[in-house]
Amino acid sequence: MQPAAEKGLIPVTILTGFLGAGKTTLLNRILTEQHGEKIAVIENEFGESGVDNDILVQDKEEQIIEMNNGCLCCTVRGDLVRILKDLRRKKRGGEVKFDRVIIETTGLANPGPVAQTFFMDEDVHKDYLLDAIITVVDAKHGQQTLDEHDEARAQVGFADRILLSKTDLVAEDETKALMDRLRSMNPRAHQKKVHFGEAPISEILDIRGFNLNAILEVSPEFLTSDHHEHDDDVKSFVWKDPRPLNMEKIETFLSLMVQNYGENLLRYKGVLNVKDEPKKMIFQGVHMLMGGTPGKPWEEGETRESVMVFIGKGIPRKLFEEGLAYCVA
Incomplete structure (x- = not known):
């Protein structure tokens, strides 16, 4: 049994979603917006599906890069536990300043093992608080992606909040059908439509989806709707x-x-x-x-x-x- 989270811990958000869903668009907005938050972003892939090259300078030797708005971006070339401990040590030593962490998983990743890191390693559990898992779902390709990829279904299952991107590219009834399907898979995740990553920071951070004392929210529609279209x-x-x-x-x-x-x-x-x-x-x-x-x-x-x-x-x-x-x- 895990103890209730204590004050003073560094909150962590896990950002997940299938390839092309819009994670990077959302992350780039967080990295460039003047929101006053000191955020350390842990990226675990570069290139086409990583943070845009015009924002990040890809220096092979550089592990921590500071953004012009005070955000940090770290490349993961090894164990996540090591990166988190290294960040904590540098924060304590005054080498870097940040108030929270966002981890972007690869599009093909199951976020489960990342979430477990915050409970299985004693040092990480002592310093960090897993706040929530945010999953971005592409409204245009979402149904097909869910049909074809186990990872996409797992990402939905783990979500505390689901952000639907590209809803402007599909008819309203298609979006509704997708939202109904997502609700049947995960009735406790609040869903929100986003346009080009324009989601208020307040709806991404400090959700406390992993807080044991947080209110248990179950979508009322889930209890009244019939869900038989997808197996x-x-x-x-x-x-x-x-x-x-x-x-x-x-x-x-x-x-x-x-x-x-x-x-x-x-x-x-x-x-x-x-x-x-x-x-x-x-x-x-x-x-x-x-x-x-x-x-x-x-x-x-x-x-x-x-x-x-x-x-x-x-x-x-x-x-x-x-x-x-x-x-x-």
């Missing part, structure tokens, strides 16, 4: 139950499920109504890593209800639902 391997389901749960049973059951299906569980999160517990119990996980902590007290008159969201590949929904029902006190 995606990345699927999601929401489990709700007003009956109080037995804490020991729920811990045992979830541990067993993570042990057996963790590799296929992309994201899972819940607010639990535990018997004789005045506070909400919050839990979430990525693959095999699961964390839990007491949240805010249940307010007087508030409906006590457990709400859990599971997003994964080929997860046995019936088994999960039957097991969770067994955990009722």
Whole structure:
């Protein structure tokens, strides 16, 4: 179980999305806009799908390049953990100044291993706070990309926020169909249309999607819509139950499920109504890593209800639902 995030940590945003989705356009805007933020951007590829060459000077020996607006850009030629520790050391020593980090993954990357870095390495976990995973989806080619590429589906499954680019190039009904599909794959990710990367910084940073005490948001449309058009391997389901749960049973059951299906569980999160517990119990996980902590007290008159969201590949929904029902006190 991971402890709740403490103050003083450096927030990190993971920016992902398939090749050509518009990650670089968004990143270039962040790197050049006068937003007053000191951001260290970790780029893990250069060239056509990396940051534009007219912005970055490609010096093979240079690892950290400072932008004219105070942002930093780092090239990753090795382990992400080493880069993060190096940045932290230079920040402490006054060599570089930054307040937060954005990591841009390659278009073909599954963001899961990057996210796990912030929980598995003790030094990284001690210094950094994983804020959120932002996924950019190309409205023009999104359906085809999701049909053909596992990585694109995984990127959607991991997302805390989905930015839809190029919506001006397709009809409104096509965009709606894509948004419905994305919602069926990941009902907890807020969706927003963006034009040429023009997304307010406030909608990309400090989302706290990985904060255990953050509110669990599930799209209301997900619970009322029918989603049968696409047989995606990345699927999601929401489990709700007003009956109080037995804490020991729920811990045992979830541990067993993570042990057996963790590799296929992309994201899972819940607010639990535990018997004789005045506070909400919050839990979430990525693959095999699961964390839990007491949240805010249940307010007087508030409906006590457990709400859990599971997003994964080929997860046995019936088994999960039957097991969770067994955990009722």
